[in-house]
Amino acid sequence: MLCEMCGAESALLTSRKISGSVLQVCSACSDSGSEPTHRESVGHRVYVAQTLQKRNMKTRYREIETDESVLVSDYGVVVRLAREKSGLDHATLASNISEKKSIVASVESSNMRPNEKLIKKLENFLKIKLTENVESNPELNSKKSSKGLTMGDLLKQAMKEN
Numbered sequence: 001m002l003c004e005m006c007g008a009e010s011a012l013l014t015s016r017k018i019s020g021s022v023l024q025v026c027s028a029c030s031d032s033g034s035e036p037t038h039r040e041s042v043g044h045r046v047y048v049a050q051t052l053q054k055r056n057m058k059t060r061y062r063e064i065e066t067d068e069s070v071l072v073s074d075y076g077v078v079v080r081l082a083r084e085k086s087g088l089d090h091a092t093l094a095s096n097i098s099e100k101k102s103i104v105a106s107v108e109s110s111n112m113r114p115n116e117k118l119i120k121k122l123e124n125f126l127k128i129k130l131t132e133n134v135e136s137n138p139e140l141n142s143k144k145s146s147k148g149l150t151m152g153d154l155l156k157q158a159m160k161e162n
């Protein structure tokens, strides 16, 4: 690579802001000019693209959060009743959803929270619903918002960092 300042061949070039433009310069020239900001070093177009991407990710995250469904608190009972209604024992249910018998038993006694995959398998096989939407549960919503940071908290945090 060539230094955009002096034209010398250099393996390692650094970005420097020199008289208003960002140049890729060699180590000898890196003393001149100033450290470019992130925006200046990546270029305006890339910066805008990155910012838009970040914003998209944030929005997507928020959507996922509001659509979030949670495991019902009595999931063990729901699974057990559905299994008994179908006339299955632990072993039969377990083999039908390719899980261990002990896993099914633990879930039914509410000793183990099933993961998303297991929830889906149980729901599909037993024709039950093990999750509920967060929004349909006002108690959970209020708990959630009280955990969130207020503007004051954020300001306090920012002060500490400085």
Ligand SMILES: [Zn+2]
Residues within 6 Å of the ligand: 003, 004, 005, 006, 007, 008, 025, 026, 027, 028, 029
């Ligand atoms: Zn140079």
